Amino acid sequence: MIPYHLYDNMLIQEFISNHECEMPDKLTGMQVFVRVAALGSFAAAGREAGLSQTMVTRHIAALEDQLGTALFHRSTRRLSLTEAGRIFLEGCQKILSDLDEVEQNVSAQRLEPRGHLRLNAPVSFAIRHVAPLLPEFSRLWPHVQVELGLNDRIVDLIDEGWDLTLRIRQQMPASTLRTRTLAGIRFVLCAAPSYLARCGTPHRIDDLSRHNCLGYTLSTSLGPSLWSFGGRSRPSVPVSCTLLANNGDLLREAAIAGMGIIYQPVFMVDEELRRGTLQELTLDHPLIDPLLLSAVRPASSSMPLKVRVMIDFLAGKFSPVPPWEQNLPTPPLRSDEPDAGD
Secondary structure, three states, X not given: OOOHHHHHHHHHHHHHHHOHHHHHHHHHHHXXXXXXXXXXXXXXXXXXHOOOHHHHHHHHHHHHHHHOOOOEEEOOOOEXXXXXXXXXXXXXXXXXXXXXXXXXHHHHHHHOOOEEEEEXXXXXXXXXXXXXXXXXXXXXXXXXXXXXXXXXXXXXXHHHOOOEEEEEEOOOOOOOOEEEEEEEEOEEEEEOHHHHHHHOOOOOHHHHHHOEEEEEOOOOXXXXXXXXXXXXXXXXXXXXXXXXXXXXXXHHHHHHOOOOEEEEEHHHHHHHHHHOOOEEEOOOOOOOOOEEEEEEEOOOOOOOHHHHHHHHHHHHHHOOOOHHHOOOOOOOOOOOOOOOOO
C-alpha cells in the first residue's frame, strides 16, 4: 500500500505534469475547487468568484476527469470531499499559497528594491571607490543583498549571471547591453618626492627613457615598453621598466617607495597625491584621453528596481565631479607653457 503522504505527492505531481499546457484553466479550477470545499456549495463558490453555477460545475468536472477520480460525494442535502478530494485539497492549498507568496514577492520588488544584486567591478576601483559606499547603500536599501565580484577582465553578464558590471573603457562597443556613463577616468603621471630628489624631474616625454618606469602589463597604452600620450601627434615613447605588474595597487606602492614613475588613472593615486606621498608630473605632451566609467547591464524590457537604484546611487556619488578628482593639488605647468609672470 502506498503511504498517504507519498500518494498525496504522486497525485499532485501527476496532475501537474500531465496538464502543463493547461496551466491557466488548471489554476482557476484549483481555485474554484478550494472555494467549493470551503463553502460546501457550488452555488456559493460561484457567487464568490463571479461565476455561474454551471461554470463551477464544469471546472470541477474537468478536474475530476483529469485526475480520473471523484473529488466530492454529492447528495441532495450536502457536499463532502472524497478521500482523493481531501488529498487534492491539501495539495491545492499549498500550491495556491506558494503562488500567492511568489506573486507578492515579485510585486514588492516593483515597489521597493529587494533581492540579491550581483555587481561586478574592476579590482582596484571597487576596493577604493565602490566598497566604501556599500554601507550607505545598505542603509538606504536594506532589503537588497549585494554580491560584489572583483576582477579586471570583461565578464559575460548573461553567461555568468551578473546583474550589473562597471567597466572602464574608451568607448563601449556596439552590443545588446544597456550602458550608462557614470564618470570620466583621467590619467596622471607621478612619482614619489624621494625618487624625484634622487633621479631628477622629467619635463619632456623623451626624458622618460632615462628614468625608471613601472609598467602595467594589462595595458597596451601604458605597458612594459611603450607609453602613449595625447595631443594631435599622439606619440608613443619607449620606456625602461625594472618592475612590471598586472595590478595597479602594487605599482602604486612601489612608486610610493621611490622605485620609479607610474602612469595610472587618477582614482588609483588620488589619496597619495593629496597626502604628498606622490607628486604629479607635467610633461610637454598631454596624457592619453580620459576613459569612461560605465554601468553596464543586460538588455531587458524592464530594469529590475534593485539594479536601477544601484545605478542611480553610483551616478549620484560619481557626478558631477567624482570624488577621486576633488581637492587635488594643483599640477605644475607644462614645460611648454609660460609662467604666470611671463
